[in-house]
Amino acid sequence: MPLTHTKDLFAKALKGKYALGAFNVNNMELLQAIIEACEEEKAPVMLQISKGARQYANPVYLKKLIEAAVSLSNIPIAVHLDHGDSFELCKECIDEGFTSVMIDASHDPFEKNVETCRKVVEYAHKHNCVVEGELGMLVGAQHDDGEEGGAYSKGGAYTHPEEAVQFVKQSGVDSLAVAIGNSHGAYKFKGEQHLDLERLKAIKKALMDAGLGDYPLVLHGASSVPKDLVTEINKYGGKMGEETAGVPEADIEIARRVGCTKVNIDTDLRLAMTAAIRKAFFENPKEFDPRKYMGPARTKVKDLVRHKVRNVLCCAGHAFD
Numbered sequence: 001m002p003l004t005h006t007k008d009l010f011a012k013a014l015k016g017k018y019a020l021g022a023f024n025v026n027n028m029e030l031l032q033a034i035i036e037a038c039e040e041e042k043a044p045v046m047l048q049i050s051k052g053a054r055q056y057a058n059p060v061y062l063k064k065l066i067e068a069a070v071s072l073s074n075i076p077i078a079v080h081l082d083h084g085d086s087f088e089l090c091k092e093c094i095d096e097g098f099t100s101v102m103i104d105a106s107h108d109p110f111e112k113n114v115e116t117c118r119k120v121v122e123y124a125h126k127h128n129c130v131v132e133g134e135l136g137m138l139v140g141a142q143h144d145d146g147e148e149g150g151a152y153s154k155g156g157a158y159t160h161p162e163e164a165v166q167f168v169k170q171s172g173v174d175s176l177a178v179a180i181g182n183s184h185g186a187y188k189f190k191g192e193q194h195l196d197l198e199r200l201k202a203i204k205k206a207l208m209d210a211g212l213g214d215y216p217l218v219l220h221g222a223s224s225v226p227k228d229l230v231t232e233i234n235k236y237g238g239k240m241g242e243e244t245a246g247v248p249e250a251d252i253e254i255a256r257r258v259g260c261t262k263v264n265i266d267t268d269l270r271l272a273m274t275a276a277i278r279k280a281f282f283e284n285p286k287e288f289d290p291r292k293y294m295g296p297a298r299t300k301v302k303d304l305v306r307h308k309v310r311n312v313l314c315c316a317g318h319a320f321d
């Protein structure tokens with residue numbers, strides 16, 4: 001089975017009122033965990049590759065691993081560039097056959113963001129690829145070099161509904177990542193906080209009223225940073241701030257119902273993998289066969305993805321709609 005096009009996945013998700021999980025892939029075990037969970041849950045899935053993943057694993061390895069996943073499974077799989085930071089990187093991925101790319105020029109002024117997106121859209125649309133843009137800036141740790149804080153988006157800037165309309169019209173992007181209080185990483189909030197879901201509704205409505213239809217919105221930073229994973233990491237020797245909190249899963253469910261079509265999850269996968277590896281090291285300090293800790297790590301990530309697609313995103317059971 002070949003890759004499924006991102007635009008086909010979006011069309012079905014919008015019709016079926018479910019969200020697609022866009023899970024980040026950095027190595028074989030993460031990929032296997034995502035695919036096995038989605039296969040068993042009959043969920044369509046988006047695999048996303050960041051610039052960092054390409055640097056870590058090598059684009060050819062990633063491409064071949066994904067080819068293996070596609071040929072061994074029956075579910076619809078799309079491949080997306082996460083946070084493309086230049087036209088050149090987007091072009092490389094489009095040429096490699098990615099079904100969608102994100103160009104993230106959200107830190108630039110509006111006009112410059114539009115211009116950068118337009119250039120990517122022009123190339124992508126000629127090559128059967130669709131484009132995600134971003135307007136507004138996520139709070140906190142986006143593009144961060146520091147320990148926990150954001151380098152240049154500490155305050156964030158929420159997406160304005162009318163600006164979103166102008167941005168989509170002028171740039172021609174096919175989906176839009178919004179800033180509604182979401183942020184990347186494990187240190188999103190101290191204590192329980194919520195997304196600005198009223199703003200999300202207003203953005204969706206403004207796009208609809210402007211004749212852009214049931215327009216696909218994207219939620220970055222959608223990890224919930226489960227307390228039990230943080231506790232487990234710390235129990236087995238980790239040193240994560242216990243008071244950290246992510247996006248409540250109930251907020252993600254509401255975002256899905258409002259019309260968020262793509263939900264990005266990376267940190268929760270990292271936490272699951274780290275918790276399982278730390279536990280295996282702690283419980284079996286004499287063990288040195290990587291399969292003995294990567295195996296449980298893969299299983300833990302698989303359980304997490306299963307939970308997300310079944311209980312939060314509600315895309316389980318929709319693979320063959």
Ligand SMILES: O=C(CO)COP(=O)(O)O
Nearest residue numbers: 185220221222223266267
């Ligand atoms: O937005 C993401 C990838 O683009 C991931 O967000 P998290 O860090 O919340 O998992």
Ligand SMILES: O=C[C@H](O)COP(=O)(O)O
Nearest residue numbers: 024050052053184266267
């Ligand atoms: O939003 C960022 C994603 O979690 C990817 O992270 P990365 O750049 O460390 O691969």
Ligand SMILES: [Zn+2]
Nearest residue numbers: 104106134142
């Ligand atoms: Zn961004």
Ligand SMILES: [Zn+2]
Nearest residue numbers: 184220221264
């Ligand atoms: Zn992101």
